[in-house]
Amino acid sequence: MQELSDLNEILRKECGNRGLRLTSKRVQIMLCLMASKKSLSAYELIDLCEENYGESIPPITVYRVLEFFEEQNMVHKLQTMNKFVACAHIDCQNSHPRAQFLICSECQKVEELAISSIEIDKVEQEAKKIGFVLKKPQLEMEGVCTKCAEKKSG
Amino acid sequence: MQELSDLNEILRKECGNRGLRLTSKRVQIMLCLMASKKSLSAYELIDLCEENYGESIPPITVYRVLEFFEEQNMVHKLQTMNKFVACAHIDCQNSHPRAQFLICSECQKVEELAISSIEIDKVEQEAKKIGFVLKKPQLEMEGVCTKCAEKKSG
DNA sequence: TAAATTATGTTATAACATAACAATTAGAGA
DNA sequence: TCTCTAATTGTTATGTTATAACATAATTTA
16 A cells, blocks of 8 residues: 555645645545545544544535545545545546446445446447436446455355 | 326236235335336435325335335436436336436436446456456436426527 | 234434535735 | 635534334234
8 A cells, every 4th residue: 555645745746736725624535535445435534534633524524625526536426335435546647537436345445447448438329319418427336356255255 | 107007007017927025015105106207215205105195104114115126126226316216127027237327417307228228248347357246237327318408508 | 823924113313415604714916 | 914805614503315223013824
């Protein structure tokens, strides 16, 4: 796993590039999320910030910060779990308007797939046929990851 | 729209075929859902049952009934909205383990696409590569339907 | 009909999310 | 630097979605 200081740098750099104001709350919340391999609920983030920074952040602020970064595609919400993840490609200019996530139902680990690995274009065309103009689709798939599958069998 | 009595018959027939016990609550909840073009929350279903049948059903019961029919693929949960829809192919032996939904963000109408219109197989293969065994993926797409698009423009 | 299973209800609360409004802070221009 | 403005965060309260734990009722089956 990356050091917190590395994550901090990545975050500052990226926000710099995009001209985003990076406040102390935004840093705290975002670093907690970036450091986590699991997706986290807003309330789990509150607890983490309390632990790590000794600051009690109200729910509404966490949701606002998450929304702020979601608009930047730097955070994704996993709709199936009502939880959030930091984007896996936060620092690679990847706007990936169609994210795909694999979520391990055993250990909660989340893998974000690359765009190229699926063509949702077809769905988009199909949608157009019956008169839908799409916003961004997102695919979430629950499954069991290699590690957990091994644990189970052996 | 189909008559309630038609929906009733479809439901009874389908449950008969599958050997499902069809209780009075299940009928009420399911008919409300089948009659709706929009997706409905559990609590909206409670209100509807109250209105239509004069019975007050507790949340837990609604969730249990919904879960029961979800297991049969006769109800789908729209994860992006935390709402529920009756399956569009409830009576055509279609197990469609990979549902796709178009959700109009203006009028909340939901269209369920046919499986054949997209191959999620590729994602499944991709997932296998990095060691994920998938459960059923579901794709939900927000957009604007023809009608609402027309209303907006003219 | 008794036992077992399935379905539903009661009560309470957990978990997720936002509304309305107030206070604070940071940045831009005078 | 000061003030104005806009952006950010906080306070309080509440709305919405979902489930836990346990009790009761209804149905099936032996």
